[in-house]
Amino acid sequence: MGARAPSGACTVIVGCQWGDEGKGKVVDVLAGDMDVIARYQGGANAGHTVHVGEHHIVLHQVPSGVLHPEKRCLLGNGVVLDVDQFFGELDGLAERGVDAGGRIGISTRAHVVFPYHKALDVAAEAAARRKIGTTGRGIGPAYEAKTGRRGVRIADLLDRARGADRVGRGIEWARERLRQLGADPDTAGTVEDSLALAHRLPAVATDVGDEIARALAAGKRVLLEGAQGTALDVDHGTYPYVTSSNTTAGGAAVGVGIGPTAIDSVVGVVKAYTTRVGNGPLPSAFDAGMDEHIRELGAEFGATTGRPRRCGWFDAVLAAYSSRVNGLTGIAVTKLDVLDTLPELKIATGYRIDGDAHSLFPACVRELERAEPVYETLPGWQSPTTEARAMSDLPPNARAYLHRIEELGGAPIVMVSVGTRRSQVIRGR
Numbered sequence: 001m002g003a004r005a006p007s008g009a010c011t012v013i014v015g016c017q018w019g020d021e022g023k024g025k026v027v028d029v030l031a032g033d034m035d036v037i038a039r040y041q042g043g044a045n046a047g048h049t050v051h052v053g054e055h056h057i058v059l060h061q062v063p064s065g066v067l068h069p070e071k072r073c074l075l076g077n078g079v080v081l082d083v084d085q086f087f088g089e090l091d092g093l094a095e096r097g098v099d100a101g102g103r104i105g106i107s108t109r110a111h112v113v114f115p116y117h118k119a120l121d122v123a124a125e126a127a128a129r130r131k132i133g134t135t136g137r138g139i140g141p142a143y144e145a146k147t148g149r150r151g152v153r154i155a156d157l158l159d160r161a162r163g164a165d166r167v168g169r170g171i172e173w174a175r176e177r178l179r180q181l182g183a184d185p186d187t188a189g190t191v192e193d194s195l196a197l198a199h200r201l202p203a204v205a206t207d208v209g210d211e212i213a214r215a216l217a218a219g220k221r222v223l224l225e226g227a228q229g230t231a232l233d234v235d236h237g238t239y240p241y242v243t244s245s246n247t248t249a250g251g252a253a254v255g256v257g258i259g260p261t262a263i264d265s266v267v268g269v270v271k272a273y274t275t276r277v278g279n280g281p282l283p284s285a286f287d288a289g290m291d292e293h294i295r296e297l298g299a300e301f302g303a304t305t306g307r308p309r310r311c312g313w314f315d316a317v318l319a320a321y322s323s324r325v326n327g328l329t330g331i332a333v334t335k336l337d338v339l340d341t342l343p344e345l346k347i348a349t350g351y352r353i354d355g356d357a358h359s360l361f362p363a364c365v366r367e368l369e370r371a372e373p374v375y376e377t378l379p380g381w382q383s384p385t386t387e388a389r390a391m392s393d394l395p396p397n398a399r400a401y402l403h404r405i406e407e408l409g410g411a412p413i414v415m416v417s418v419g420t421r422r423s424q425v426i427r428g429r
């Protein structure tokens with residue numbers, strides 16, 4: 001295990017698989033050392049469960065660091081904000097005694113997801129021959145509107161008349177598109193519905209880039225939290241089975257409005273095995289029996305949609321690719337304990353595609369669909385790891401497994417999670 005990281009003032013946490021790597025837990029552990037926590041992309045498609053006393057709350061948009069009192073939590077310009085859902089989460093937290101309202105800021109440059117984006121998302125999936133398996137949260141249509149220069153930003157909504165005008169035009173556009181998709185244009189909703197909670201935005205709107213730059217200049221520590229994972233990145237993932245934003249570490253600078261030179265370290269989060277929800281290839285997928293077994297052991301069901309996640313062996317081809325694309329300075333491995341009972345484990349170290357050996361993650365999803373993993377087999381440890389708090393507490397075979405992940409992933413392991421509780425973690429050497 002490498003030196004204790006992150007040591008810099010600005011750290012990015014990024015998922016290195018298909019999302020659901022357990023970033024929320026890693027952020028939760030690291031947030032204690034941070035002053036500011038900011039999300040840089042995605043929207044209500046993300047989901048992580050937080051524990052407030054006896055209650056389990058699923059947060060989709062409020063950053064995971066919110067449960068640490070005193071921390072400033074920000075949503076950058078790269079995020080697409082579902083205003084209703086966001087305030088619903090804040091109100092839900094307040095009812096349970098977590099008053100986050102005064103600590104949360106949203107970039108005035110962030111785009112907004114309206115009910116008509118959700119209607120378009122659902123209609124496009126229903127009409128598609130090749131379905132992506134989206135979360136139905138309007139993410140794709142909101143980012144399409146952004147790059148199509150039809151989007152509506154938080155800044156627009158701060159002026160009621162301007163906001164109503166832009167939303168009205170968005171609804172007209174959506175109605176036309178819904179008709180083309182064979183869907184009911186009335187599902188686009190009304191301007192009034194879309195702007196129902198817009199009056200609450202002035203209290204939270206801010207210049208996120210400026211806040212972060214000032215925090216860094218004052219010697220504070222900033223955590224930039226990614227959603228989804230590298231293989232779902234719109235440029236670097238398994239296109240077209242991806243989300244519509246840059247989930248990778250490069251997206252962090254763009255998505256909060258700071259320069260890349262401000263970033264000191266990048267921690268990539270990998271689950272000790274692989275999961276995927278939604279459509280698209282998963283080369284190292286388990287056979288049916290093992291798939292169900294690990295899904296039960298690891299509670300692998302989507303936090304946003306409840307869909308069962310497909311499960312597979314650790315894919316080191318993807319891990320090495322993610323390491324390069326994100327410029328990882330450290331790796332956090334989660335859910336090691338889920339593998340505690342297995343007699344042996346496999347790691348995919350290469351692919352065979354049409355008979356040829358490949359060590360690089362292919363760009364073409366059709367090739368990836370034909371990829372047959374080349375596996376290395378390691379002995380299991382068959383003893384509980386949930387009480388381990390140092391690497392030396394782990395069984396030797398578990399350490400060997402982690403060591404192999406570190407070698408193949410090309411960055412030192414800086415954290416290992418061995419259970420759902422905040423305390424169930426191994427940090428540093």
Ligand code: IMP
Pocket residue numbers: 018019020045046047132133134135136137138139140227228232241242243244277278279
């Ligand atoms: P969208 O982001 O809703 O457009 O969905 C596009 C793809 O990303 C689908 O395969 C989703 O299942 C997947 N996806 C989106 N958000 C998450 C997430 O937070 N975890 C895992 N998969 C996600």
